Amino acid sequence: MAITRDALPxxxxxxxxxxxxxxxxxxxLRRYGPIAIGVLMALIMVVVAAAAPLLxxxxxxxxxxxxxxxxxxxxxxxxxxxxxxxxxxxxxIIWGARISLxxxxxxxxxxxxLGVPLGIVAGVLGARVETVIMRCADMLMAFPTLLLALIIVxxxxxxxxxxxxxxxxxxxxxxxxxxxxxxxxxxEQDYILAARALGGGQLRVMARHVFPNxxxxxxxxxxxYIATAIRTEAGLSFLGxxxxxxxxSWGNILSEGRQYIKCCPWITTFSGLAIMLAVLAFxxxxxxxRDLLDPRLRGE
Amino acid sequence: xxxxxxxxxxxxxxxxxxAMSIVFFAMRVLPGDPCVAMMGDQATTEALADCTKNLxxxxxxxxxxxxxxxxxxxxxxxxxxxQGYPVSEYISRMFPHTLxxxxxxxxxxxxxxxxxxxxxxxxxRNPLIDxxxxxxxxxxxxxxxxWLGILLLIVFSLxxxxxxxxxxxxxxxxxxxxxxxEVFTQPRDFLAAVADVLHHLALPAFALGFTLAATVSRLSRxxxxxxxxxxxxxTARAKGHHERAVVYKHALRNMMxxxxxxxxxxxxxxxxxxxxxETVFTRPGLxxxxxxxxxxxxxxxxxxxxxxxxVIIITVNLAVDMLYAIVDPRITYR
Numbered sequence: 001m002a003i004t005r006d007a008l009p010x011x012x013x014x015x016x017x018x019x020x021x022x023x024x025x026x027x028x029l030r031r032y033g034p035i036a037i038g039v040l041m042a043l044i045m046v047v048v049a050a051a052a053p054l055l056x057x058x059x060x061x062x063x064x065x066x067x068x069x070x071x072x073x074x075x076x077x078x079x080x081x082x083x084x085x086x087x088x089x090x091x092x093i094i095w096g097a098r099i100s101l102x103x104x105x106x107x108x109x110x111x112x113x114l115g116v117p118l119g120i121v122a123g124v125l126g127a128r129v130e131t132v133i134m135r136c137a138d139m140l141m142a143f144p145t146l147l148l149a150l151i152i153v154x155x156x157x158x159x160x161x162x163x164x165x166x167x168x169x170x171x172x173x174x175x176x177x178x179x180x181x182x183x184x185x186x187x188e189q190d191y192i193l194a195a196r197a198l199g200g201g202q203l204r205v206m207a208r209h210v211f212p213n214x215x216x217x218x219x220x221x222x223x224x225y226i227a228t229a230i231r232t233e234a235g236l237s238f239l240g241x242x243x244x245x246x247x248x249s250w251g252n253i254l255s256e257g258r259q260y261i262k263c264c265p266w267i268t269t270f271s272g273l274a275i276m277l278a279v280l281a282f283x284x285x286x287x288x289x290r291d292l293l294d295p296r297l298r299g300e
Numbered sequence: 301x302x303x304x305x306x307x308x309x310x311x312x313x314x315x316x317x318x319a320m321s322i323v324f325f326a327m328r329v330l331p332g333d334p335c336v337a338m339m340g341d342q343a344t345t346e347a348l349a350d351c352t353k354n355l356x357x358x359x360x361x362x363x364x365x366x367x368x369x370x371x372x373x374x375x376x377x378x379x380x381x382x383q384g385y386p387v388s389e390y391i392s393r394m395f396p397h398t399l400x401x402x403x404x405x406x407x408x409x410x411x412x413x414x415x416x417x418x419x420x421x422x423x424x425r426n427p428l429i430d431x432x433x434x435x436x437x438x439x440x441x442x443x444x445x446x447w448l449g450i451l452l453l454i455v456f457s458l459x460x461x462x463x464x465x466x467x468x469x470x471x472x473x474x475x476x477x478x479x480x481x482e483v484f485t486q487p488r489d490f491l492a493a494v495a496d497v498l499h500h501l502a503l504p505a506f507a508l509g510f511t512l513a514a515t516v517s518r519l520s521r522x523x524x525x526x527x528x529x530x531x532x533x534x535t536a537r538a539k540g541h542h543e544r545a546v547v548y549k550h551a552l553r554n555m556m557x558x559x560x561x562x563x564x565x566x567x568x569x570x571x572x573x574x575x576x577x578e579t580v581f582t583r584p585g586l587x588x589x590x591x592x593x594x595x596x597x598x599x600x601x602x603x604x605x606x607x608x609x610x611v612i613i614i615t616v617n618l619a620v621d622m623l624y625a626i627v628d629p630r631i632t633y634r
């Protein structure tokens with residue numbers, strides 16, 4: 001079946017790398033450079049989100065009547081300018097990091113917690129259980145992530161929890177498929193046979209043997225899906241279906257700023273930049289982790 | 301082969317049904333009464349009851365569900381609550397705009413993405429070439445299409461005034477001319493209409509195409525890497541072929557086979573992209589129609605748009621699977 005969507009990691013096998021070349025400093029930098037940059041960017045984002053009340057110079061909702069739609073550096077207090085209500089764009093972006101990160105992490109955790117057990121059960125048990133689970137997953141896979149999240153969030157209404165739920169459900173089939181694929185390989189291993197010979201039941205085999213062995217690859221892909229989740233959240237908020245204003249999220253800052261791109265392009269420019277950097281950070285970490293940890297998923 | 305095609309179609313049918321059921325039930329749990337949305341809060345109870353009856357919303361859910369499936373099969377999605385026109389008419393009017401956008405974006409993505417992917421794969425040992433190209437791919441993958449769209453609008457429409465800020469151009473006019481045969485009698489007018497469409501299309505197609513190019517370049521890079529490690533490439537080289545001949549005659553042609561499978565993926569991403577792209581560029585199209593319909597609580601319109609999106613994606617995937625089986629006879633349905 002070729003029902004795929006989003007930028008799924010390319011599943012291509014490779015030969016063993018040249019050992020000597022692998023040890024050269026240039027190669028090391030090439031290998032660990034991206035992950036270092038990605039981890040650093042992601043860490044900065046986490047710190048910014050966690051310490052938003054301390055880091056934001058002004059309140060994200062405070063309106064300054066003397067600085068409506070002023071450019072970066074206005075009044076010596078608005079580093080990135082202000083919006084149509086005279087609110088500080090920099091502070092709003094800092095607070096917006098919270099929403100993006102919360103939705104990004106929570107929706108992936110939700111999808112992981114729901115999808116992985118289902119995928120492992122499907123892969124290990126096979127037969128009818130597998131058919132039922134996989135057909136349901138395929139059905140959801142027919143919708144692109146944003147479209148499915150859009151349907152769910154329209155049905156439930158825009159709020160933080162609903163957005164997490166919508167994106168989480170939309171991402172779940174990806175984890176089901178991946179976990180099933182991994183479980184199918186793992187269940188053929190000798191140690192699974194050994195575990196069964198020792199009297200291990202299905203549940204024990206799945207929880208103690210299949211899951212830990214699939215964990216590596218799952219975590220790598222989960223990191224990549226954090227990027228997808230952050231981008232989807234921004235997209236939903238941009239369409240006006242995410243967190244309702246005045247709570248700042250990068251997508252709704254950008255969406256509100258859209259009406260003022262002629263006079264005040266800084267609102268959209270900086271909020272969009274924040275979205276791109278956050279997505280880039282998790283893409284970098286996910287890509288690099290995949291290359292480093294799991295040659296089975298490596299793209300080269 | 302026939303067996304494979306039949307089984308593949310049989311799998312697609314329940315998937316399509318399932319996806320349509322999801323759309324139907326999601327639209328039924330939506331907050332707010334469609335009749336209230338249509339007639340406003342001031343409507344009398346009798347008027348509301350009348351409306352509910354007219355829309356068939358007083359019937360049991362199961363009856364409504366079967367009715368929806370049956371009508372959808374006939375491309376009948378009811379009338380738009382806001383405008384009163386049939387939804388199918390709307391969809392047929394908006395579809396060409398979205399199709400043109402997706403096609404143009406696909407051209408941009410293929411022209412940019414495939415060469416970059418191949419070049420990056422062939423020069424993978426040269427970090428000065430491979431690295432910047434991979435960074436390009438990562439940037440494209442991380443850049444939200446709506447942000448890129450806004451940046452393009454700021455620079456090329458507002459500052460430089462080279463491209464229009466909103467609209468989709470005279471596509472309806474161009475299509476009407478093709479239908480009426482005026483394309484032959486008044487070729488000048490037709491070309492003017494086409495030029496207008498392209499003028500309006502340039503920025504959206506570039507924005508959507510650029511973000512898609514990233515995915516295409518990554519996939520063509522790994523497809524190329526896989527192909528050039530094959531034995532027949534070594535044989536070609538051993539026969540003394542020039543490297544260029546090896547790449548163009550042997551590697552490139554074989555690389556296109558795995559690349560085919562991504563068309564399905566591509567259509568899914570591109571269609572989602574149109575929702576955002578059309579909104580940013582205020583272009584008519586299915587995506588913008590869907591967003592507007594949701595905003596206006598016009599459920600039949602939203603339902604119709606989502607159904608069409610889903611049907612397109614499932615159909616394209618089905619077609620790709622078959623195409624893949626034709627191109628590569630080793631593939632059979634398991």
